[in-house]
């Protein structure tokens with residue numbers, strides 16, 4: 119049995135993860151973590167997720183929860199990441215971070231943690247998106263530079279970070295496969311009188327925030343006279359929860375290191 123601690127357990131994803139644990143007999147929820155200011159402290163995590171009592175109450179004491187854990191999964195807020203990394207390092211508990219919008223300044227802390235624990239940072243834990251990233255890598259490497267590459271993403275109106283972490287991961291995959299990661303993206307897209315035509319190396323991102331869309335990503339490869347579009351559409355956030363728990367089970371027995379969903383799926387990627 120793999121003992122699991124969920125961080126951000128009171129949120130939309132946290133509750134979806136609690137419900138999804140029912141589909142994973144090899145996992146047992148032993149820790150349910152919210153913020154110190156959470157209105158749900160002391161409540162049963164299963165009841166909070168509308169999936170029946172589990173006998174695990176929401177707490178803000180992560181170090182204590184990690185003392186009885188084999189793996190931790192974090193879907194909370196970027197501001198919590200540093201403390202979570204520190205706690206998982208000292209408890210030697212593998213960590214999957216699904217939280218998006220992590221600060222660029224967190225990179226040294228992520229690298230340092232990965233020297234001591236298995237660490238998987240996944241801006242998107244859907245298995246379909248993990249495969250999409252690989253397909254984008256293949257297409258970007260195969261198509262000539264006369265094919266422009268753009269990422270179009272759409273999410274629900276309450277999502278506060280943009281572009282999505284997944285859109286940035288898709289851009290990075292295309293950029294690395296085509297030109298070794300040198301071009302970078304044009305996150306705001308093109309607006310107004312830019313003054314210059316689009317450059318060949320540019321990879322654009324267009325963002326939509328609307329309604330209750332769970333998450334859509336399309337990568338368009340537009341060349342002279344033809345277009346290839348690779349798309350993924352999520353209609354239920356349970357897919358992220360299932361993917362995260364499947365990957366967490368795998369991560370629990372990995373040696374220290376930095377992992378991606380592609381590693382989990384068995385792809386060999388140059389990073």
Ligand SMILES: NC(=O)c1ccc[n+]([C@@H]2O[C@H](COP(=O)([O-])OP(=O)(O)OC[C@H]3O[C@@H](n4cnc5c(N)ncnc54)[C@H](OP(=O)(O)O)[C@@H]3O)[C@@H](O)[C@H]2O)c1
Nearest residue numbers: 126128129130131152153156194198216217218241242243
């Ligand atoms: N990787 C993926 O596939 C994927 C998919 C969907 C979403 N996400 C990302 O996952 C994150 C959560 O999304 P969501 O939709 O569930 O957001 P949400 O509903 O706002 O939930 C976030 C939760 O984090 C809790 N929290 C805040 N500070 C905390 C702390 N210090 N320690 C522990 N918990 C804390 C908050 O609850 P309390 O105040 O009650 O503690 C809140 O309920 C976002 O970054 C989102 O972009 C990733």
